[in-house]
Every structure is written in structure tokens, then in C-alpha cells.
Amino acid sequence: MKAxxxxxxxxxxxxxxxxxxxxxxxxxxxxxxxxxxxxHLVDTRLRRGLPGPYPLPQLPTIPGREVAGVVDLVGSGADxxxxxxxxxxxxxxxxxxxxxxxxxxxxxxxxxPDALExxxxxxxxxxxxxxxxxxxxxxxxxxxxxxxPAAAGGIGTLLVQYLRGAGxxxxxxxxxxxxxxxxAANGADLALDYTDPGxxxxxxxxxxxxxxxxVFDGVGGAAGRAAVELLAPGGAHLVFGWSDAAVEFAPDxxxxxxxxxxxxxxxxxxxxxxxxxxxxxxxxxxxxxGRLRPAVHRFALADAAAAHRALEDRATVGKxxxxx
Numbered sequence: 001m002k003a004x005x006x007x008x009x010x011x012x013x014x015x016x017x018x019x020x021x022x023x024x025x026x027x028x029x030x031x032x033x034x035x036x037x038x039x040h041l042v043d044t045r046l047r048r049g050l051p052g053p054y055p056l057p058q059l060p061t062i063p064g065r066e067v068a069g070v071v072d073l074v075g076s077g078a079d080x081x082x083x084x085x086x087x088x089x090x091x092x093x094x095x096x097x098x099x100x101x102x103x104x105x106x107x108x109x110x111x112x113p114d115a116l117e118x119x120x121x122x123x124x125x126x127x128x129x130x131x132x133x134x135x136x137x138x139x140x141x142x143x144x145x146x147x148x149p150a151a152a153g154g155i156g157t158l159l160v161q162y163l164r165g166a167g168x169x170x171x172x173x174x175x176x177x178x179x180x181x182x183x184a185a186n187g188a189d190l191a192l193d194y195t196d197p198g199x200x201x202x203x204x205x206x207x208x209x210x211x212x213x214x215v216f217d218g219v220g221g222a223a224g225r226a227a228v229e230l231l232a233p234g235g236a237h238l239v240f241g242w243s244d245a246a247v248e249f250a251p252d253x254x255x256x257x258x259x260x261x262x263x264x265x266x267x268x269x270x271x272x273x274x275x276x277x278x279x280x281x282x283x284x285x286x287x288x289x290g291r292l293r294p295a296v297h298r299f300a301l302a303d304a305a306a307a308h309r310a311l312e313d314r315a316t317v318g319k320x321x322x323x324x
Contacts, residue, residue: 002324003099004304007060009049012308015063017301023096025075025103030082032089032104035118037097037301038066038126039320044308046095054093063304064097064322066090066126067104068118078106086112088121088284090276098304100324110280113288120287123294123319127154128283129276130265131292134240135162136272137264138214142167145212147203147227149194149219151186152179154319155240157295159216160188165291171203171212173223175314182295182317194223203230211235220244233258240264243314296321 003020025031043063046056057063068088074080087109096102112121134155140146146163150156151172163170164187172188174180175195184191190206192199211232217224221244228237228247237247237259247261254261273279286292295318299307303322310316 001100002301003062004064004301004322005060005062006047009047009056009059012044012047012305012312015047015305015308017304020062020099022101023099023103025073025078027075027077028106029075029103030071030078030087030106030109031073031075032067032069032087032102033072034067034097034100034102034324035069036067036122037064037099037102037322037324038122039064039098039304039307039311039322040066040126041311044312047308057095062096062099064099064102065092065095066122067097067102068112068121068125069102071109072101075106082106082109085109086118088112088118088125090125090280098301098322100301110277110284113284115290116284116288119296119298119321119323120294121284122321123154123296124283124287124292125280127319128158128287128292128294129273129279130240131155131158131162132279132283132286133269133273134159134216134238134264136269137238137262138216138236140166140168140214143169144214145169145171145207145210146214146216147171147173147212147230148188148216149173149223149227150243151183151188151191152295152317153218154294155218156183156216157186157318158292160186161292164188168214169207173199173219173227179317186295194219194226197222200226200230214238216240217247218242220246228259228261231257231259235259237261238264294319298323300324
């Protein structure tokens with residue numbers, strides 16, 4: 001089969017498109033003929049030799065942990081009825097997704113809704129479940145105002161859709177004119193470029209003294225800090241990552257302003273969401289019904305290096321997916 005392999009940690013150019021032996025499922029596993037494989041920023045860190053949240057793999061390795069496709073071989077102990085099923089899964093700590101064939105634990109599989117294509121299913125199995133996990137910390141109400149930095153990213157795209165569907169007014173931020181246009185097309189009430197230092201003034205010009213109730217922050221840095229400044233007393237800053245530095249607060253600043261700031265990733269997210277499998281099931285159902293529509297940025301499997309570079313350069317819109 002064809003696969004992407006990494007023989008040495010380093011730049012994206014170290015990813016090689018090679019022919020390797022077909023994998024075989026072990027007991028309790030299935031093999032998937034991959035139609036789409038997801039790429040995450042974590043994968044770019046691991047490629048460079050930076051651990052976290054997963055340990056560094058032994059080299060050579062086939063990267064990638066999110067795959068969708070059709071089960072073409074069933075290992076002993078796995079349900080034989082899975083043969084021929086359209087499935088999607090997150091492989092967990094074991095990589096191997098960036099290939100024409102991948103093995104996965106049968107118990108981790110999710111069926112793909114009939115109306116959902118493989119690339120969209122890949123987006124929902126990781127990005128979608130995380131989005132719903134984040135929203136578990138936010139009791140949003142119609143008429144509230146939310147600011148979403150990184151609104152053109154995979155999570156940001158889904159946050160904007162969910163919030164708008166819940167009657168929330170959304171300010172979506174992105175880092176280029178093309179991405180701002182995508183945010184506007186996705187339904188944000190106001191789409192702005194966070195690299196323009198005057199963007200908070202544009203928010204005030206549009207909404208006057210209307211305060212923000214929520215900041216869903218995956219950017220941090222100056223954009224995250226400026227978004228926090230728009231929060232009213234009782235507002236919440238929910239952090240699920242940062243591409244810049246994390247927003248820092250002066251001692252007693254949060255208490256003095258009557259706002260909160262918290263990281264929403266980790267065990268508490270899973271507890272609120274009912275566990276990983278429950279979040280995955282809900283995410284896939286939301287996409288299958290059309291309530292959520294993941295944005296997908298497609299690359300050919302052979303162009304994995306270009307996909308990694310685009311992610312690192314913040315040149316992608318939505319979930320990055322490789323297709324064999």
C-alpha cells in the first residue's frame with residue numbers, strides 16, 4: 001500500500017510518500033480502506049520531535065490518528081458484520097492513519113451517517129467532538145453576544161454554526177482577508193481580521209455598548225486579550241488552545257471585573273460530555289442531520305508535506321484532510 005512515513009524528526013519535507021506492506025488486523029481489530037485521514041496541529045509537533053499530548057513515536061512511523069473509510073478485513077474476535085461498513089475512528093495514541101489502509105480497534109469505531117462523506121466524518125470524529133465538549137461549558141442563550149477568535153479553523157467554524165443556531169450573535173475573527181470572507185459566509189454576524197488592531201472598535205461601532213457574554217479562545221495573544229476586554233461582568237473566557245501566547249491576567253483582575261477564564265480541555269470536558277464515545281456520536285449525528293457542517297481543506301495523501309506546511313503557516317480553512 002501507499003503511505004506517508006517519517007524516518008527522521010524535523011521539517012515537513014521529512015514526510016515521504018512510500019510503498020509499504022499492507023497491515024493486518026490483530027485480535028479485536030479491523031482494517032479500514034482509508035478514504036480520508038485527518039491532520040492536526042499535534043501531528044506537526046510530533047513530526048518536529050516535540051511530544052505532547054502523545055509520546056513521540058518510534059521511527060519510522062506512519063503519522064495520523066483520524067481515519068474514515070470502509071472496513072475491508074476483520075480480525076479475530078471482532079464483529080464480522082463490520083465487514084463492508086462505512087466507519088470513522090480516532091486511533092488514540094497509536095498512529096498509522098496517513099495510509100491507504102489502517103488498522104483500528106473495533107470497539108472504537110463509529111458508523112458514518114448515510115448523508116455524511118468520509119472527509120466530513122473525519123472532521124467530526126476529532127474536531128467535532130472537541131467542539132461539543134467546549135460547548136458543554138457554555139450555557140448559551142438567545143440574544144447573547146459571543147466572540148470567536150480563530151473562527152475559520154475547524155473548531156471555530158463549528159462554533160459559529162452552533163452559536164448562530166442557538167440564537168447567539170457571533171463576532172468571528174480570522175487572520176486574513178480570505179479567512180474573514182469564509183467566516184462571513186459561514187454565518188457570523190460580524191467577521192473581522194484580528195491582525196487589524198482596530199477590530200474591537202469595529203465591534204463597538206456595530207453593537208454599541210452591548211457587551212460580550214462569551215469568548216471562545218483558540219488563539220490567545222493580542223487577539224485573545226482584546227476579545228476578553230469586550231466581556232461584561234458575568235462573562236466567560238473559555239480557552240481551548242492558543243496559536244500565540246496564552247492570555248495572562250493581572251492578580252485579582254478576574255475578580256475585579258467579575259469575569260471568569262478557564263481552560264476547557266481535559267478530563268472535565270469528557271465528564272461533562274459523557275465520555276469520548278458519546279461526544280463522537282453526538283458530533284456525527286449533528287453533521288449527519290446538517291445541523292453542523294464542517295469545513296474541510298483537502299490535500300492528496302501524497303501531498304502530506306504540503307498539508308503540514310499549510311497548517312503551520314495558518315493557511316488552511318477548516319479541518320485538514322488527506323485523501324488517498
